[in-house]
Amino acid sequence: MHSTFFAQRRALLTALAATAITPWASAATPVQGYKVVHTYPHDPDAFTQGLFFHEGFLYEGTGLRGRSSIRKVELETGKVLQQVDLPGEVFGEGITLWGDRIIGLTWQEGIAFVLDLKTFKLWRKFNYAGEGWGLTHNGKELIMSDGTPELRFLDPLSFKELRRVKVTADGRPIDELNELEWVDGEVYANIWQTDRIARINPKTGNVTGWIDLTGLLPQRRSSDDVLNGIAYDAKTKRLFVTGKLWPKLFEIQLTKAR
Numbered sequence: 001m002h003s004t005f006f007a008q009r010r011a012l013l014t015a016l017a018a019t020a021i022t023p024w025a026s027a028a029t030p031v032q033g034y035k036v037v038h039t040y041p042h043d044p045d046a047f048t049q050g051l052f053f054h055e056g057f058l059y060e061g062t063g064l065r066g067r068s069s070i071r072k073v074e075l076e077t078g079k080v081l082q083q084v085d086l087p088g089e090v091f092g093e094g095i096t097l098w099g100d101r102i103i104g105l106t107w108q109e110g111i112a113f114v115l116d117l118k119t120f121k122l123w124r125k126f127n128y129a130g131e132g133w134g135l136t137h138n139g140k141e142l143i144m145s146d147g148t149p150e151l152r153f154l155d156p157l158s159f160k161e162l163r164r165v166k167v168t169a170d171g172r173p174i175d176e177l178n179e180l181e182w183v184d185g186e187v188y189a190n191i192w193q194t195d196r197i198a199r200i201n202p203k204t205g206n207v208t209g210w211i212d213l214t215g216l217l218p219q220r221r222s223s224d225d226v227l228n229g230i231a232y233d234a235k236t237k238r239l240f241v242t243g244k245l246w247p248k249l250f251e252i253q254l255t256k257a258r
């Protein structure tokens with residue numbers, strides 16, 4: 001998500017943070033920090049909505065109507081190696097890999113695009129109710145966020161909804177779940193308009209911990225430049241993060257919880 005017409009929402013979150021009244025303001029849920037391992041270039045004009053790592057390359061979905069795309073990106077240089085633009089009337093959102101297909105959501109259009117991984121040619125489309133935000137998978141099901149505190153689990157072949165899990169931290173629902181990534185049996189979720197990532201138990205919906213990325217990119221151009229984008233290289237255990245319109249992508253290591 002999304003653009004400057006959400007400025008009032010950001011102002012509210014800033015006010016809440018200033019008074020420490022936040023969804024994670026509890027000692028019961030551990031908080032981890034980070035250490036930057038490596039910094040890579042990132043397209044500063046990419047409104048990052050989805051991100052995953054596959055066989056040495058990043059795949060990125062970008063948003064904004066008239067600027068939405070799905071890309072294959074060279075990690076070391078940030079160079080876009082392959083790109084397909086989505087129709088100008090749609091607002092691209094989260095993407096994930098399933099087999100030899102890339103699946104990409106749209107925000108309010110209720111349309112998902114399924115592309116061939118190698119050629120980026122459109123294979124099919126499918127529809128869903130409500131908004132589309134983030135998308136990942138657990139090896140058996142697609143996992144989708146829609147801005148509410150619920151994660152939807154979808155059949156990756158029929159795209160039918162199988163179940164939902166409500167995400168809570170210390171008994172309180174956590175909404176604004178944005179870009180998603182499956183990391184070693186947990187769902188990592190950006191919380192929109194914050195520098196926090198939630199670590200979510202996919203069976204219970206409980207937030208098992210927070211990742212605090214405050215200070216990762218201290219200088220930003222506007223309120224749109226929010227943290228959004230998580231990619232995981234399961235083979236080497238590398239974790240990558242970036243944001244909308246960020247000039248950098250970071251490989252990070254998580255520090256001990258406090």
